[in-house]
Amino acid sequence: MPELLFPLDSAKKFNEQQIIGHNRWHPDIPPAVTVKRGATFRAHCREWFDGAIHNDDSAGDILNAPLQNVHCLSGPFAVDGAEPGDLLIVDILDLGPIPQEDSGPLAGQGWGYTGIFAKLNGGGFLTDQFPDAYKAIWDFAGQTATSRHIPGVKYTGIVHPGLMGTAPSAPLLATWNSREGALIATDPNRVPPLALPPEPDGAILGSLTGDEFNRVAAEAARTAPPRENGGNQDIKNLTKGTRVFYPVFVPGANLSFGDLHFSQGDGEITFCGAIEMGGFIDLHVDVIKGGMQTYGVYENAIFVPGNTAPQYSEWIAFSGTSVTLDGEQKYLDSDLAYQRACLHAIDYLTKFGYSPEQAYLLLGSAPVEGRLSGVVDIPNSCATVYIPTAIFDFPVTPSASGPHRVDPGMGAPRASFAG
């Protein structure tokens, strides 16, 4: 095991640890740890809601999920000698649930969760069709996950960090706040919101205190969106063995990460859509001096995925185009096309006995492929979603004999705000 440089005690809250991480992006959050180029180290990661979601059969916790508190990030890790203009090499050597802890109240202790946020608190990709909150608990057995809330399915997780990135420079942060503020201003009362402005309430900023804390908390960017620094990209393919190249914007690069996922479908469509967990990650870091210019990588990560993602060879696939459920033709809208493809998949799975929300939770969490199949055939985009058939313990492709009926069991817990 590489040296553990960022430990977390599962019995304590994220802001009560020996080393305190952060949940906002800002260049002035001091490094929590400094490592040399070429270093290999381990860090613990807290699940993104810091224990607010429980291993039970109620979705009340998802309904009231404290969105201002996310994401619990481990870091920043400063890398000696990294300078703006460099590329930071990050090798994801290993990652997984909380080591040595197979049970307990914290996601990552042998279990994880997938949630559907209520439209009034977070929303999601299909929030118009699923305005209430739902939850599924997943039990881990080695690399596989099963859920008492979604019977008949079992799969090998595609484990990855949902969020990883370098610290923004001050000008870059200013750009973020400016452009996102402008978007919010176009419809400031929208539910769910268009974007999330800086929010001091709930901010955790490492070792900062006092006025500096207050200043930074007022300026710091929220961690929900991916941006130029990487961040919450939710790329399911950042599996073990992946090498990522991040642009460096501040001296030391100041790498942070978290939001570990035991598994996730492309898009993380329920928003809380992966199998969320805390755990550990082993990283190796190095630097390509001047790499941003050399390779033309000025923003967003580039990466070489690992080669041990779970292999599936048969898929049942669904397509969608950019026409709304109400029949309105949109112009080359791949998000809409992907929504329609996902809704088609949900419709299909309900014929096998699942509730729509069970199917939705499944699409968000299983190793599902989501492809931009056609993006130029005016006016319709075509998006496709692929579910591995082997995850079901019954035949799931169409046949002359009609669909097998699965017993949906207790179903996915539901909670809603009083109407």
Place this chain on the structure above:
Amino acid sequence: MPELLFPLDSAKKFNEQQIIGHNRWHPDIPPAVTVKRGATFRAHCREWFDGAIHNDDSAGDILNAPLQNVHCLSGPFAVDGAEPGDLLIVDILDLGPIPQEDSGPLAGQGWGYTGIFAKLNGGGFLTDQFPDAYKAIWDFAGQTATSRHIPGVKYTGIVHPGLMGTAPSAPLLATWNSREGALIATDPNRVPPLALPPEPDGAILGSLTGDEFNRVAAEAARTAPPRENGGNQDIKNLTKGTRVFYPVFVPGANLSFGDLHFSQGDGEITFCGAIEMGGFIDLHVDVIKGGMQTYGVYENAIFVPGNTAPQYSEWIAFSGTSVTLDGEQKYLDSDLAYQRACLHAIDYLTKFGYSPEQAYLLLGSAPVEGRLSGVVDIPNSCATVYIPTAIFDFPVTPSASGPHRVDPGMGAPRASFAG
């Protein structure tokens, strides 16, 4: 070889053949061929522009591509006993370039093409960055393609039909015309257009003649977009061995297909972006009676992809988010995110010596994966594009020694409308 039910003579134009296909969607185009349930048959397919694009080093043909003439479709094939409400099973048994013809003036005779349409005639995914026309010619050697216009790259094609679908019913056609007309009406003079209305000029309608031809030509839908019937989905994963399930809207189903691609990246981003070719396709058809209701498949295809697509195990991947090149923040726009990811890939490849248009043509035609990685992390979508590294004959991942420089050769031919 299955019985050839739809032959094409490479020496003749598409509308001078023994059996004449069509290039518009309409329920009243009579079946060209009728087959029984369970039938296996071969059909020839003409490349989508019916020979207008040449194997030469000029992009003038792409510049002036006759868009009103596309797509040359083989069919309709009526399937005995198929009724509205059924699902039509289509097994793609085999497909490939024009058999027994290894050279000649017609795409599919041992070669194919990828084009970038000019903004003033068609446009494409990155038309603002690439407003002119470009072309690359690909030579086939078995399953692999190489191009004199893009040196240093060679890949196994992911062969598939770009377009396949059943005939719309009259009400469905009316819905298409209505909703697309409404979209066009929002900006009728846009260049490129938002959508393409019915266009009698250039229409080919099988055996129809006279007044019936004129009526249908005035009503029939263009073939560019994918729609409820499948159509031009450009799903690269419809490879050999794939089983597709199409909804049936008219008696006999009236299946048509064409637009064969020797290879294509997800999105077919240059619009003329696959490696376009004519060729053959062997199909097996059957019917699931009442399948639309049984499986909840009322529109768009569902499918089980084949298992012999080319295997690659190492990829160089790029990510993008929904911020415009001008810095404007858009809300969860995966098309924009994918554009940015593709532009990042192009920027990167230019560091290795390619021209931007060579890189763009490569992304459109190689077996490239395009994923909707994050679609909920407000306000930024995250899209990712993955290029197999093995297609390059030089190392293409970042290293301390910097990028290898490829000799770009003659480059991709270019043509533009006089300014």
Place this chain on the structure above:
Amino acid sequence: MPELLFPLDSAKKFNEQQIIGHNRWHPDIPPAVTVKRGATFRAHCREWFDGAIHNDDSAGDILNAPLQNVHCLSGPFAVDGAEPGDLLIVDILDLGPIPQEDSGPLAGQGWGYTGIFAKLNGGGFLTDQFPDAYKAIWDFAGQTATSRHIPGVKYTGIVHPGLMGTAPSAPLLATWNSREGALIATDPNRVPPLALPPEPDGAILGSLTGDEFNRVAAEAARTAPPRENGGNQDIKNLTKGTRVFYPVFVPGANLSFGDLHFSQGDGEITFCGAIEMGGFIDLHVDVIKGGMQTYGVYENAIFVPGNTAPQYSEWIAFSGTSVTLDGEQKYLDSDLAYQRACLHAIDYLTKFGYSPEQAYLLLGSAPVEGRLSGVVDIPNSCATVYIPTAIFDFPVTPSASGPHRVDPGMGAPRASFAG
């Protein structure tokens, strides 16, 4: 299609064609065709028994298979400028059943066969357990095969040439005859024989006639075994896209090939164990001058397999060790270990309703992996055999509910010599 340089008329016997191939190895068989370095061409291949095996429900043809007539080889192809000491590059661009002929009496016309040779005429890997002759006929649909003699199974073939090689030099041929003769001499009356000596009866030697024919027929090596020149290696992984490097022993290299297989399991265990067919093959050839010395390849082929073999991700696997069925301990005998693994697989499949010979025929013909798992753990080798579970249309892994029972149908036709 590349230029067809070696045509075969399906209505004529192999030795009545326009160009006559051969069925023995000898340096003095004249080239049938001469091509330049860099040439791409097509050749037809006759199934190995030249039509002696029929598409029917009797195994009498297998029982009496004319072993002295095999293998019908296309060639020799001389490559201009190839000299002894060079490596001949052979790219397998494409191959498949007889083009344009979907039905007929010749294997490759839409169908193929797998046989179990009788112990008294050929034998096979498990000939002690299966002393009689059996046959299974396979019907092709695109890339997939099914058999009326083995219900419940369907698979994507792993298409390859069973036999390909360069001509031996005179000294090399003398070496073969010497060493194989010495082996035969140790037990000259063994049934089945230890090896096959030169056999003028049935010899086909291209354009040779008269005394020269007689001389060569008396000296020429049989084609059954693989040898230094490649030959009948039966490597299932020589799929489309494979590049093979053969040592060159005579001027022109004199490449020959045939014995096309629609599919085969590792080992081709029933001897006539692949799905045998005639068909076509498209090749590209080139030369690495002095390559034998440069790369240390003095014998046997080296190769880079293609990347479109059928993909399966779930397997049911069986192991065996080098102990005989009678309980005798053998020393590190991987052939015995593989026999035992195959017998275990057969025992297992019979619990699902198959007859032992159906299971045996399946193992020989499906895309089955056979691995030398342990070869050093004295005294037991460990060999393993892996069957893809997706080829069965029922669940084939063990479960608490016990094995599904398949209806074995008519079974595999059987024939035996009168006792």
Place this chain on the structure above:
Amino acid sequence: MPELLFPLDSAKKFNEQQIIGHNRWHPDIPPAVTVKRGATFRAHCREWFDGAIHNDDSAGDILNAPLQNVHCLSGPFAVDGAEPGDLLIVDILDLGPIPQEDSGPLAGQGWGYTGIFAKLNGGGFLTDQFPDAYKAIWDFAGQTATSRHIPGVKYTGIVHPGLMGTAPSAPLLATWNSREGALIATDPNRVPPLALPPEPDGAILGSLTGDEFNRVAAEAARTAPPRENGGNQDIKNLTKGTRVFYPVFVPGANLSFGDLHFSQGDGEITFCGAIEMGGFIDLHVDVIKGGMQTYGVYENAIFVPGNTAPQYSEWIAFSGTSVTLDGEQKYLDSDLAYQRACLHAIDYLTKFGYSPEQAYLLLGSAPVEGRLSGVVDIPNSCATVYIPTAIFDFPVTPSASGPHRVDPGMGAPRASFAG
């Protein structure tokens, strides 16, 4: 983490632990742990030589490896309710090097080793060509391994237990001793030996003591060979996620395991040929009552491999036939054919600058495929060996420009008995 039921302290010898395992097979070795059906648990495993091999640049430890001490096995684990005639289900949930220990003197503490045994002490697959002892040390970084003794190569390990099995019954043990004794008796002084008889010296037998220890030590079978109970099968495909089914011969099944491998090529050809390490393994066990009869599995394991083995898509492959280096023709000897294929691979790699022993060590330890390609083409078997090209940091396939030369560095340490 599942409950740790079999802990090992890295600072203590295997026979000084809190729970003592065993290194012989015998029905009367008492269970070390008893678990219920359905249990999930963790066990530590000691590397097979209990620390005798060091992380240094001398091969003296390999030369004098104490073969009478192997293999250190964790167990026996009795499973409540398992009875002879049942099948024991073992799910390999996870496994890896020693957790939390990244450095130290014990293989598994961040490193592992591959050895070539000297002919006078162990031997190996190519012992006639490599009569001396050699060693390579591998450093682990997450899932990948590199070696200072074999530069230019890096690969993702295919992690698996080399040895796992159930206890033999008394009659089964007697059978083993009888048949192996008979083999030894045919050449009792052979070097290396044909098989290993019971050997009290070095025996570790769990909690047994006194006379019972002495009796069992005199009868117990050595652990080197795989047998009916599974045992040292060295199947590289028993990766994470694998489900194995073992026959049960004694009440409780008495499962034991060890000999963890970070990686291994098919055959484990150098005998000490995997990357050897200690570590942990997480298992889930269950029982199919009466499963041996139900599924016809009376001996040897059957299994369903996991789906996260490292993926490689390009291979350089070598073939061999059953002719000795001296030119003697052997009859269908796949071990010889595989030796020749491996020797061809070694010859080839030496052209790139490696020493023969570096190449041999590489073949034994990398995720190399070894297939029984042809086993019926009398008199020659054809075996093939496939090396993934991506493990080399230089191009390794043949080209017109000749082989790249790698700097072999210090090479593999060597040691030999004084001549």
